[in-house]
Amino acid sequence: MADAKYDVLGIGNAIFDVLGQADEGFLVRHGMTKGGMALIDEARAAAIYKDMGPATEMSGGSAANTIVGTASFGARTAFIGKVRDDQIGGLYSHDIRAAGVAFATKAAAGGPATGCSYILVTPDGERTMNTYLGAAQELGPADIDENLVAASRIVYLEGYLWDPANAKQAFVKAATIAHGAGRQVALTLSDSFCVDRYRDEFLDLMRKRTVDLVFANEAELHALYQTSDFDTALTQLRADTKLGVVTRSEKGCVVASAERVVAVPAFPIEKLVDTTGAGDLFAAGFLFGLVRNAGHEAAGRLGALAAAEVIQHIGARPQVSLKELAGQHGLPV
């Protein structure tokens, strides 16, 4: 196996976040499921946006947020995702490159605009996402650079890639190349509704060992195994994947392999502002821990630290150097 040029390569929907505050009534009025990610078309995007308050914009996208977080810890990273060659695509491309992430996916020259997620943050800090995939729908197998995948120690893929029609082919292509090159493949289940849409396919990916490592939060885990019992679900997860990492909000996380289960507490926070990116940044820290061979417990602590940083401000990307933050807390860097 050749030396890896990158520690982690992320593949996901390139989505620009439009974040605004909203009360519970707004969610009800628009028929939104609080805490979830709903796919919306252009007309619904326009209707929601028209009714939204003033917003803050930031680049987002689940896997992209994770990769930016991993880069902030100091890892060598790359990203594959599709924007259009429009103004928002320009902002998106700038941000991910400025974060130190190699990003060379060709922007679409026509078709839908760069994808946007209209994110409503309620007073309790919970975020409800409404995503217009836009140009992200155009991601396909041709965008998967074989050399890039083969040169990356871990390929990290988001479950959301099952939504755009061609992206799942890109996903499978990337996983196949990665395993052919002796690399690891990680998957995040993304969202419990996403799991509901693609349960059988996700289980198939796990059981056929197309993926080696699975990230899920409790809701996603319960949705995957259609059980409300955590231990039952965890037992099944351990049977289905080499390594499963389950985040449990303020209860911390559980890292589960066939051999053992390690529980890691959450990091204390001063004030929950916006949960957007919590899971993404947890994955960032955990992946960084794996890259540094830090062990599961330390990896979990790195994940918890990154998640704690991101939920204390608006937006899903870190506002400080996670490398410095980890250093300040005596964690591996």
Added chain:
Amino acid sequence: MADAKYDVLGIGNAIFDVLGQADEGFLVRHGMTKGGMALIDEARAAAIYKDMGPATEMSGGSAANTIVGTASFGARTAFIGKVRDDQIGGLYSHDIRAAGVAFATKAAAGGPATGCSYILVTPDGERTMNTYLGAAQELGPADIDENLVAASRIVYLEGYLWDPANAKQAFVKAATIAHGAGRQVALTLSDSFCVDRYRDEFLDLMRKRTVDLVFANEAELHALYQTSDFDTALTQLRADTKLGVVTRSEKGCVVASAERVVAVPAFPIEKLVDTTGAGDLFAAGFLFGLVRNAGHEAAGRLGALAAAEVIQHIGARPQVSLKELAGQHGLPV
């Protein structure tokens, strides 16, 4: 004088803010004057942006920030400013309308893109702005809606309007209509370098009573009268304008009329994050105080409160309801 439909109408450059963190070395490397606003062309904008770290985007523009702040206190407000009919212009128009501000200026259908300011926030919280005016340059007298101006109790204009060629004509037209309708005209000097560029014209506006109320910070006041002595400058200000309000950062502000000078302390803050919008939001609170006939001291306190809110987070627009915040502090709402 007919009843006013609006309490405050703002006229200014419609500018989208691209905010990123930078160290002092970045400013030096790019030849930037810390704390100032420099006008840049498209090529320099591209060069700065390419070198900037990941950014957060928010609608901005000095007078627009003030108007949004005044609206957040509960005043009836309107704004005149020019964007293009591009994606960023769409975000801009959404944000100001979503803040409850009437905004009907026709977007440019051609010409330069919507204006952007590349704002570097250094670790000390100071912001350094690099503004590409873009479509804001297209603002002209034709954009000044006579009925709107005549229906607004206070017309608030930014000194930055002296930069785009046609906007100063728009400024004078608005001031003339306002006075013809018995309304008040307020001016912010905007920036000490802006004062250096247009000192004589600004003094002329004041001495000819084209403007009734002038906002300045200390640096702008000293630049206006080319003196380093505060008291000398203040004495001249009192001679030149009916009402002058000078902000002095953590020293609070001074409200000066021919009759008297009132000093109002700054509001205590927990942590300075980003000074972007401090002066704009001070003006928002002060104007709201005038609208409510709250007296100069209370107006100064409202200004100090709004400034304190905005400097404790990234971006130049309030993140909470200033009406609620004022109520919590026992200030007039």
